[in-house]
Each structure stands twice: as structure tokens, then as C-alpha cells.
Amino acid sequence: MISSSMASSFKNISMKYNVIAENLKRAPKPKNVTFRGKAKKDPMEIYQDGIGSRLPQAYFKWNRIGYEPSPVHWIDKGVDWEKDPVTGDRKRVNRVPIDIHYPPESRMGLWGGEGWIAGYRKSKGDRGVRLKKTWKPRIANRNLYSEILDKKFEIQTTNRVMDLIDEAYGFDFYILQTPAEDLNSLVGMVLKRHLLLRLANPQDMYPDDPQRRDKICNKYKRFVIPKEEAEWVGLTPAEAFAKQRQIEAGADPIRPLQELYTDELIAKYKEHKEKSDGLFTFSKEEEEKAKPFLQRFFGSGSKSKDDGTSV
Incomplete structure (x- = not known):
């Protein structure tokens, strides 16, 4: 036999469950429920543009990225499907890695x-x-x-x-x-x-x-x-x-712009002197002496970096 105290406790529990069930029915429900797992990063993303897009096909052939x-x-x-050896029915194969x-x-x-x-x-x-x-x-x-x-x-x-x-x-x-x-x-x-x-x-x-x-x-x-x-x-x-x-x-x-402009100005100066005096010849020693002056003219603070770009 169940005592009166146990019966009253069961009654209280059932009443609580009924209240919870009624609240769940009245609660608003979402229209679409989606479960999103952790998205995997595309391994080919870094090769779609920039220096990665210019890599040769031999790199992708042997490293087999992705x-x-x-x-x-x-x-x-x-x-995905196979035949059951006993019943002969078609059954699905579990291919979960x-x-x-x-x-x-x-x-x-x-x-x-x-x-x-x-x-x-x-x-x-x-x-x-x-x-x-x-x-x-x-x-x-x-x-x-x-x-x-x-x-x-x-x-x-x-x-x-x-x-x-x-x-x-x-x-x-x-x-x-x-x-x-x-x-x-x-x-x-x-x-x-x-x-x-x-x-x-x-x-x-x-x-x-x-x-x-x-x-x-x-x-x-x-x-x-x-x-x-x-x-x-x-x-x-x-x-x-x-x-x-x-x-x-x-x-x-890539050559620094200082060197390009210096060579261009020397060529123009040499061409002008040859036109003004046909007997004038511009030797290599004179070119080397003229370069420091032209570099000071353009400014000697620009230096080339190791990657070939000029500052």
C-alpha cells in the first residue's frame, strides 16, 4: 500500500510536469531549426589570388592539396547500397568516417x-x-x-x-x-x-x-x-x-628610381654634348665622376632594400 504522504508527493510531481508541458505548448517555436557544425577551412583559399595563384602546376601535382x-x-x-547476403534485400551501407x-x-x-x-x-x-x-x-x-x-x-x-x-x-x-x-x-x-x-x-x-x-x-x-x-x-x-x-x-x-633617372640624365647630357661638339667624347671615367654630383642633385638619402624596392 502507498501511504498518504507518498501519494501527495506523486500528485505534486505530476502537477509540476503538467505545468511545464502547458508552458512548452504556449512557447513560440522557431520556423527553421538548423544545426551548424564547425566549418572547415578551404585549403585552397590561400592559392586563389596573389603569389599563390602564380605557383606552377608541379607544386599542386605532387603536394595534392585538398x-x-x-x-x-x-x-x-x-x-552507398549493398545486397543483404541472407534476405537479398537492398540495404544502406554505413559510410560515416x-x-x-x-x-x-x-x-x-x-x-x-x-x-x-x-x-x-x-x-x-x-x-x-x-x-x-x-x-x-x-x-x-x-x-x-x-x-x-x-x-x-x-x-x-x-x-x-x-x-x-x-x-x-x-x-x-x-x-x-x-x-x-x-x-x-x-x-x-x-x-x-x-x-x-x-x-x-x-x-x-x-x-x-x-x-x-x-x-x-x-x-x-x-x-x-x-x-x-x-x-x-x-x-x-x-x-x-x-x-x-x-x-x-x-x-x-626591380631597379631603384634613382639609378634609372641618373642613367637617363647622363644619356641626355652626353647626347647634348655630342650635338654641340662632334669631336667631344664622354669617357667612362667622366661618367663615374659625374654620377656623385647627379646623385647629390637628386638626393643621397634614398637607398635600395634587399627586396629591390626603393624608399
């Missing part, structure tokens, strides 16, 4: 696409309280040998990378044939650039052993590209912008 990496922590069947966090340490090693996964676990096996947990791959320092560069490198790698190197039949093959989005490593892309540059200039490879050099060149001949293209592989945006500025400055150097 490409999604191959799934590592989940299986993507590549289709796992959110992976790539820490800065992954860029300084070879993780093979693995990263940190944030999730939850139970405190007592399959039961208990749900607790936060982050799964991290196991990292170890390993010595990897490159036969193209003839050097050993100590790099932090995962067990998956070692399996991928075995599947590719060598460390150099793994670095050369793996796309940039799957490498996801600054160290890996720098190694790829050095490997391609060495293949583009085979004279620097094994100078004391020409037979081994010919053997390695024949082994990796399908990866040979021009040196001008290999120089853009693995460059960061800041390095690519600096390289493009240097190329443009060398093709069209």
Missing part, C-alpha cells in the same frame, strides 16, 4: 595515416560508467635505409608503416609511390623531394661505384622526373611562396 587520405581506421566499401586527429608529432615522423581517435569506454568491461578515452598508435624509433641516397635515417614510425614498407619492397619504393595525403608527413615529403632530385641528377649517386649506380637508376627509372619539377615537391606554403618570389625577382629585377 585531397582526402585513404581510410585507415575504418573500412570504406565504396558504395571516424574523426581522426593528427598531432604535430605525426608530421615529424611516418605514421602511415594513423592518428589519435577520441571516444568513450566503459569503466567495467561492457558495463559501468562511460569514460572518455583517446586511442593512440604505438610509435618507435627505427633506422630506415635509403639506397638511392645511401644513408640511414632514424625516424619515428608505427607498425603499420613497417608493414607498408614490406609491401612496397623497400623504403624508397614506399616513399616514392605513396601519395602526399597518405604520407601526411613533412619528413616523408622532404625525403621524397631529395629522392627525386637525386634520380634527376644520377651523377651524384655512388660516384665510386658506377655499376651500382646504373643498377639503381634502372630499378627506379619509372619515378624519374625533371629537376625543375622535383624542386617543388614537399615545399610548405611559406617555402613555395618564397621560391616563387625569388624566381620572379630574377626574371624581372
Whole structure:
């Protein structure tokens, strides 16, 4: 039997719930409800104008900016629908990717696409309280040998990378044939650039052993590209912008206006003297003596900066 006190408490609770329900009915409801997540920044935004829009196609071809990496922590069947093997009905495939966090340490090693996964676990096996947990791959320092560069490198790698190197039949093959989005490593892309540059200039490879050099060149001949293209592989945006500025400055150097006006005035003065006296010749020594006077005339306070612009 329920006592009178318990019955009165249940009655009060039910009355409170009824009041809350009535207030919710009278409350104004929004017409459109939208859920906005955190918008992802477009990686190609910095290349749409300015110096980024003038970068060569070789930079985008090898760095593959904006490409999604191959799934590592989940299986993507590549289709949205499939046939049920038991009933034969058409069912939808769950293609929800796992959110992976790539820490800065992954860029300084070879993780093979693995990263940190944030999730939850139970405190007592399959039961208990749900607790936060982050799964991290196991990292170890390993010595990897490159036969193209003839050097050993100590790099932090995962067990998956070692399996991928075995599947590719060598460390150099793994670095050369793996796309940039799957490498996801600054160290890996720098190694790829050095490997391609060495293949583009085979004279620097094994100078004391020409037979081994010919053997390695024949082994990796399908990866040979021009040196001008290999120089853009693995460059960061800041390095690519600096390289493009240097190329443009060398093709069209900017001279200070003081030098241009000085040369122009000397040419006009020389032309005037030749017209007035046909026997007069303006030697180089006289030109050098006249320049300081003309510079003082225009003002000696303007100096050129390192970037070629005048102040």
C-alpha cells in the first residue's frame, strides 16, 4: 500500500510536469531549426589570388592539396547500397568516417595515416560508467635505409608503416609511390623531394661505384622526373611562396628610381654634348665622376632594400 504522504508527493510531481508541458505548448517555436557544425577551412583559399595563384602546376601535382587520405581506421566499401547476403534485400551501407586527429608529432615522423581517435569506454568491461578515452598508435624509433641516397635515417614510425614498407619492397619504393595525403608527413615529403632530385641528377649517386649506380637508376627509372619539377615537391606554403618570389625577382629585377633617372640624365647630357661638339667624347671615367654630383642633385638619402624596392 502507498501511504498518504507518498501519494501527495506523486500528485505534486505530476502537477509540476503538467505545468511545464502547458508552458512548452504556449512557447513560440522557431520556423527553421538548423544545426551548424564547425566549418572547415578551404585549403585552397590561400592559392586563389596573389603569389599563390602564380605557383606552377608541379607544386599542386605532387603536394595534392585538398585531397582526402585513404581510410585507415575504418573500412570504406565504396558504395552507398549493398545486397543483404541472407534476405537479398537492398540495404544502406554505413559510410560515416571516424574523426581522426593528427598531432604535430605525426608530421615529424611516418605514421602511415594513423592518428589519435577520441571516444568513450566503459569503466567495467561492457558495463559501468562511460569514460572518455583517446586511442593512440604505438610509435618507435627505427633506422630506415635509403639506397638511392645511401644513408640511414632514424625516424619515428608505427607498425603499420613497417608493414607498408614490406609491401612496397623497400623504403624508397614506399616513399616514392605513396601519395602526399597518405604520407601526411613533412619528413616523408622532404625525403621524397631529395629522392627525386637525386634520380634527376644520377651523377651524384655512388660516384665510386658506377655499376651500382646504373643498377639503381634502372630499378627506379619509372619515378624519374625533371629537376625543375622535383624542386617543388614537399615545399610548405611559406617555402613555395618564397621560391616563387625569388624566381620572379630574377626574371624581372626591380631597379631603384634613382639609378634609372641618373642613367637617363647622363644619356641626355652626353647626347647634348655630342650635338654641340662632334669631336667631344664622354669617357667612362667622366661618367663615374659625374654620377656623385647627379646623385647629390637628386638626393643621397634614398637607398635600395634587399627586396629591390626603393624608399
